[in-house]
Amino acid sequence: MSATQKAQVFHSFGLNELKIEERPVPTPGSGELLIRMKAASLNYRDLLMVTGNYNPKLKMPMVPCSDGVGVIESVGQGCSMKEGVRVSPIFARTWHDGPPFREMLKRTHGGPLDGTLQQYMVVPEADVVQVPDHLSDEAAAALPCAGLTAWSALVERGPVRPGEKLLILGTGGVSIFALQFGKALGAELIVTSGSDDKLQRARDMGAHHLINYRSSPNWERDVYKLTGGQGVDHIVEVGGVGTLEKSIRSVKPGGSIYLIGVLAGKEAPLDLTPVLMQDIRIQGVVVGSRRAFENMNRAVDVHKMEPVVDRVFSFDESAKAFEYLKSGSHFGKICIKID
Ligand SMILES: NC(=O)c1ccc[n+]([C@@H]2O[C@H](COP(=O)([O-])OP(=O)(O)OC[C@H]3O[C@@H](n4cnc5c(N)ncnc54)[C@H](OP(=O)(O)O)[C@@H]3O)[C@@H](O)[C@H]2O)c1
Known part of the structure; x- marks a missing residue:
């Protein structure tokens, strides 16, 4: 009889549909690794996926979550x-370097490919990276999507230079990584949040x-005052059209807005005139390649x-x-221990 493992699986949309199932432990083929998963972390995308708001045509059953860390249990030829x-699967299989390409979007973990919320998974060796030794499994599991998206925006796309002004919207997973990387890059940091307690925590981490x-x-007016009417050099934009117009008013001419999320909506009237009149760069960001992860x-x-x-x-x-995650009470990342 083949060995079995436990996986969190949904067969139809809804958080109540997420159930533990027994599945066979897969066998690694040539060039593949069997990974014993230790931890996963949640991204907003995972919530959208399980509730049917990401892809209503998603094929099920599905194991959620793109991010995780595990230990190589056995290796294929x-x-x-x-x-x-100890390794992490990359977000999009086969995206190893260079710009994103259409096909890789069909190979992302947690939908359409099964994700990390299971005890074992088989992943091609080319689609994993080793994780830093000093991190716990849970902390390392925060890196593949949220960490890498913030890194891709500020370093691979930016880059943010010392002394530049960086505006970060919110205090979720991506935003707190942006705070940490922005600080390491020597930026002057402005953080927004709907919670004074979270703002205090951001201050403790180095937000100016x-x-x-x-x-x-009308927080764009506060940004205007804080920057002496100049605007900021860079914005980590997780709100989408619900916040984009204010971001456009907060960035300086020639500055960059990294469009990462749509937490505040996908559709709204938007005046784009300042974008062209002020040479503003609106840069979409999708996670990152294996090279960027390394x-x-x-x-x-x-x-x-x-x-x-x-x-x-x-x-x-x-x-x-x-x-x-749905409650929005968190600051940084939410993780799941797998044992
Ligand atoms: N493009 C990509 O590759 C990529 C990668 C990762 C994530 N994303 C997207 O980026 C967004 C953030 O993801 P996440 O995983 O970091 O989410 P998350 O951890 O759930 O963060 C949510 C936080 O965003 C803040 N927020 C919500 N509405 C806001 C608004 N109107 N204005 C300012 N801040 C607001 C809130 O912070 P406060 O509680 O402090 O107010 C909230 O706690 C999501 O839309 C996600 O789908 C995209």
């Missing part, structure tokens, strides 16, 4: 990595200026950087972890 090495976007709904890991290792993990849930509590 021709692999050079060894058992016992804080804006509460709830008590200050670059980021080197920086995380050198600086012994610690991803901010808000809370760790057990594997059995995975649905609760998703509910917590």
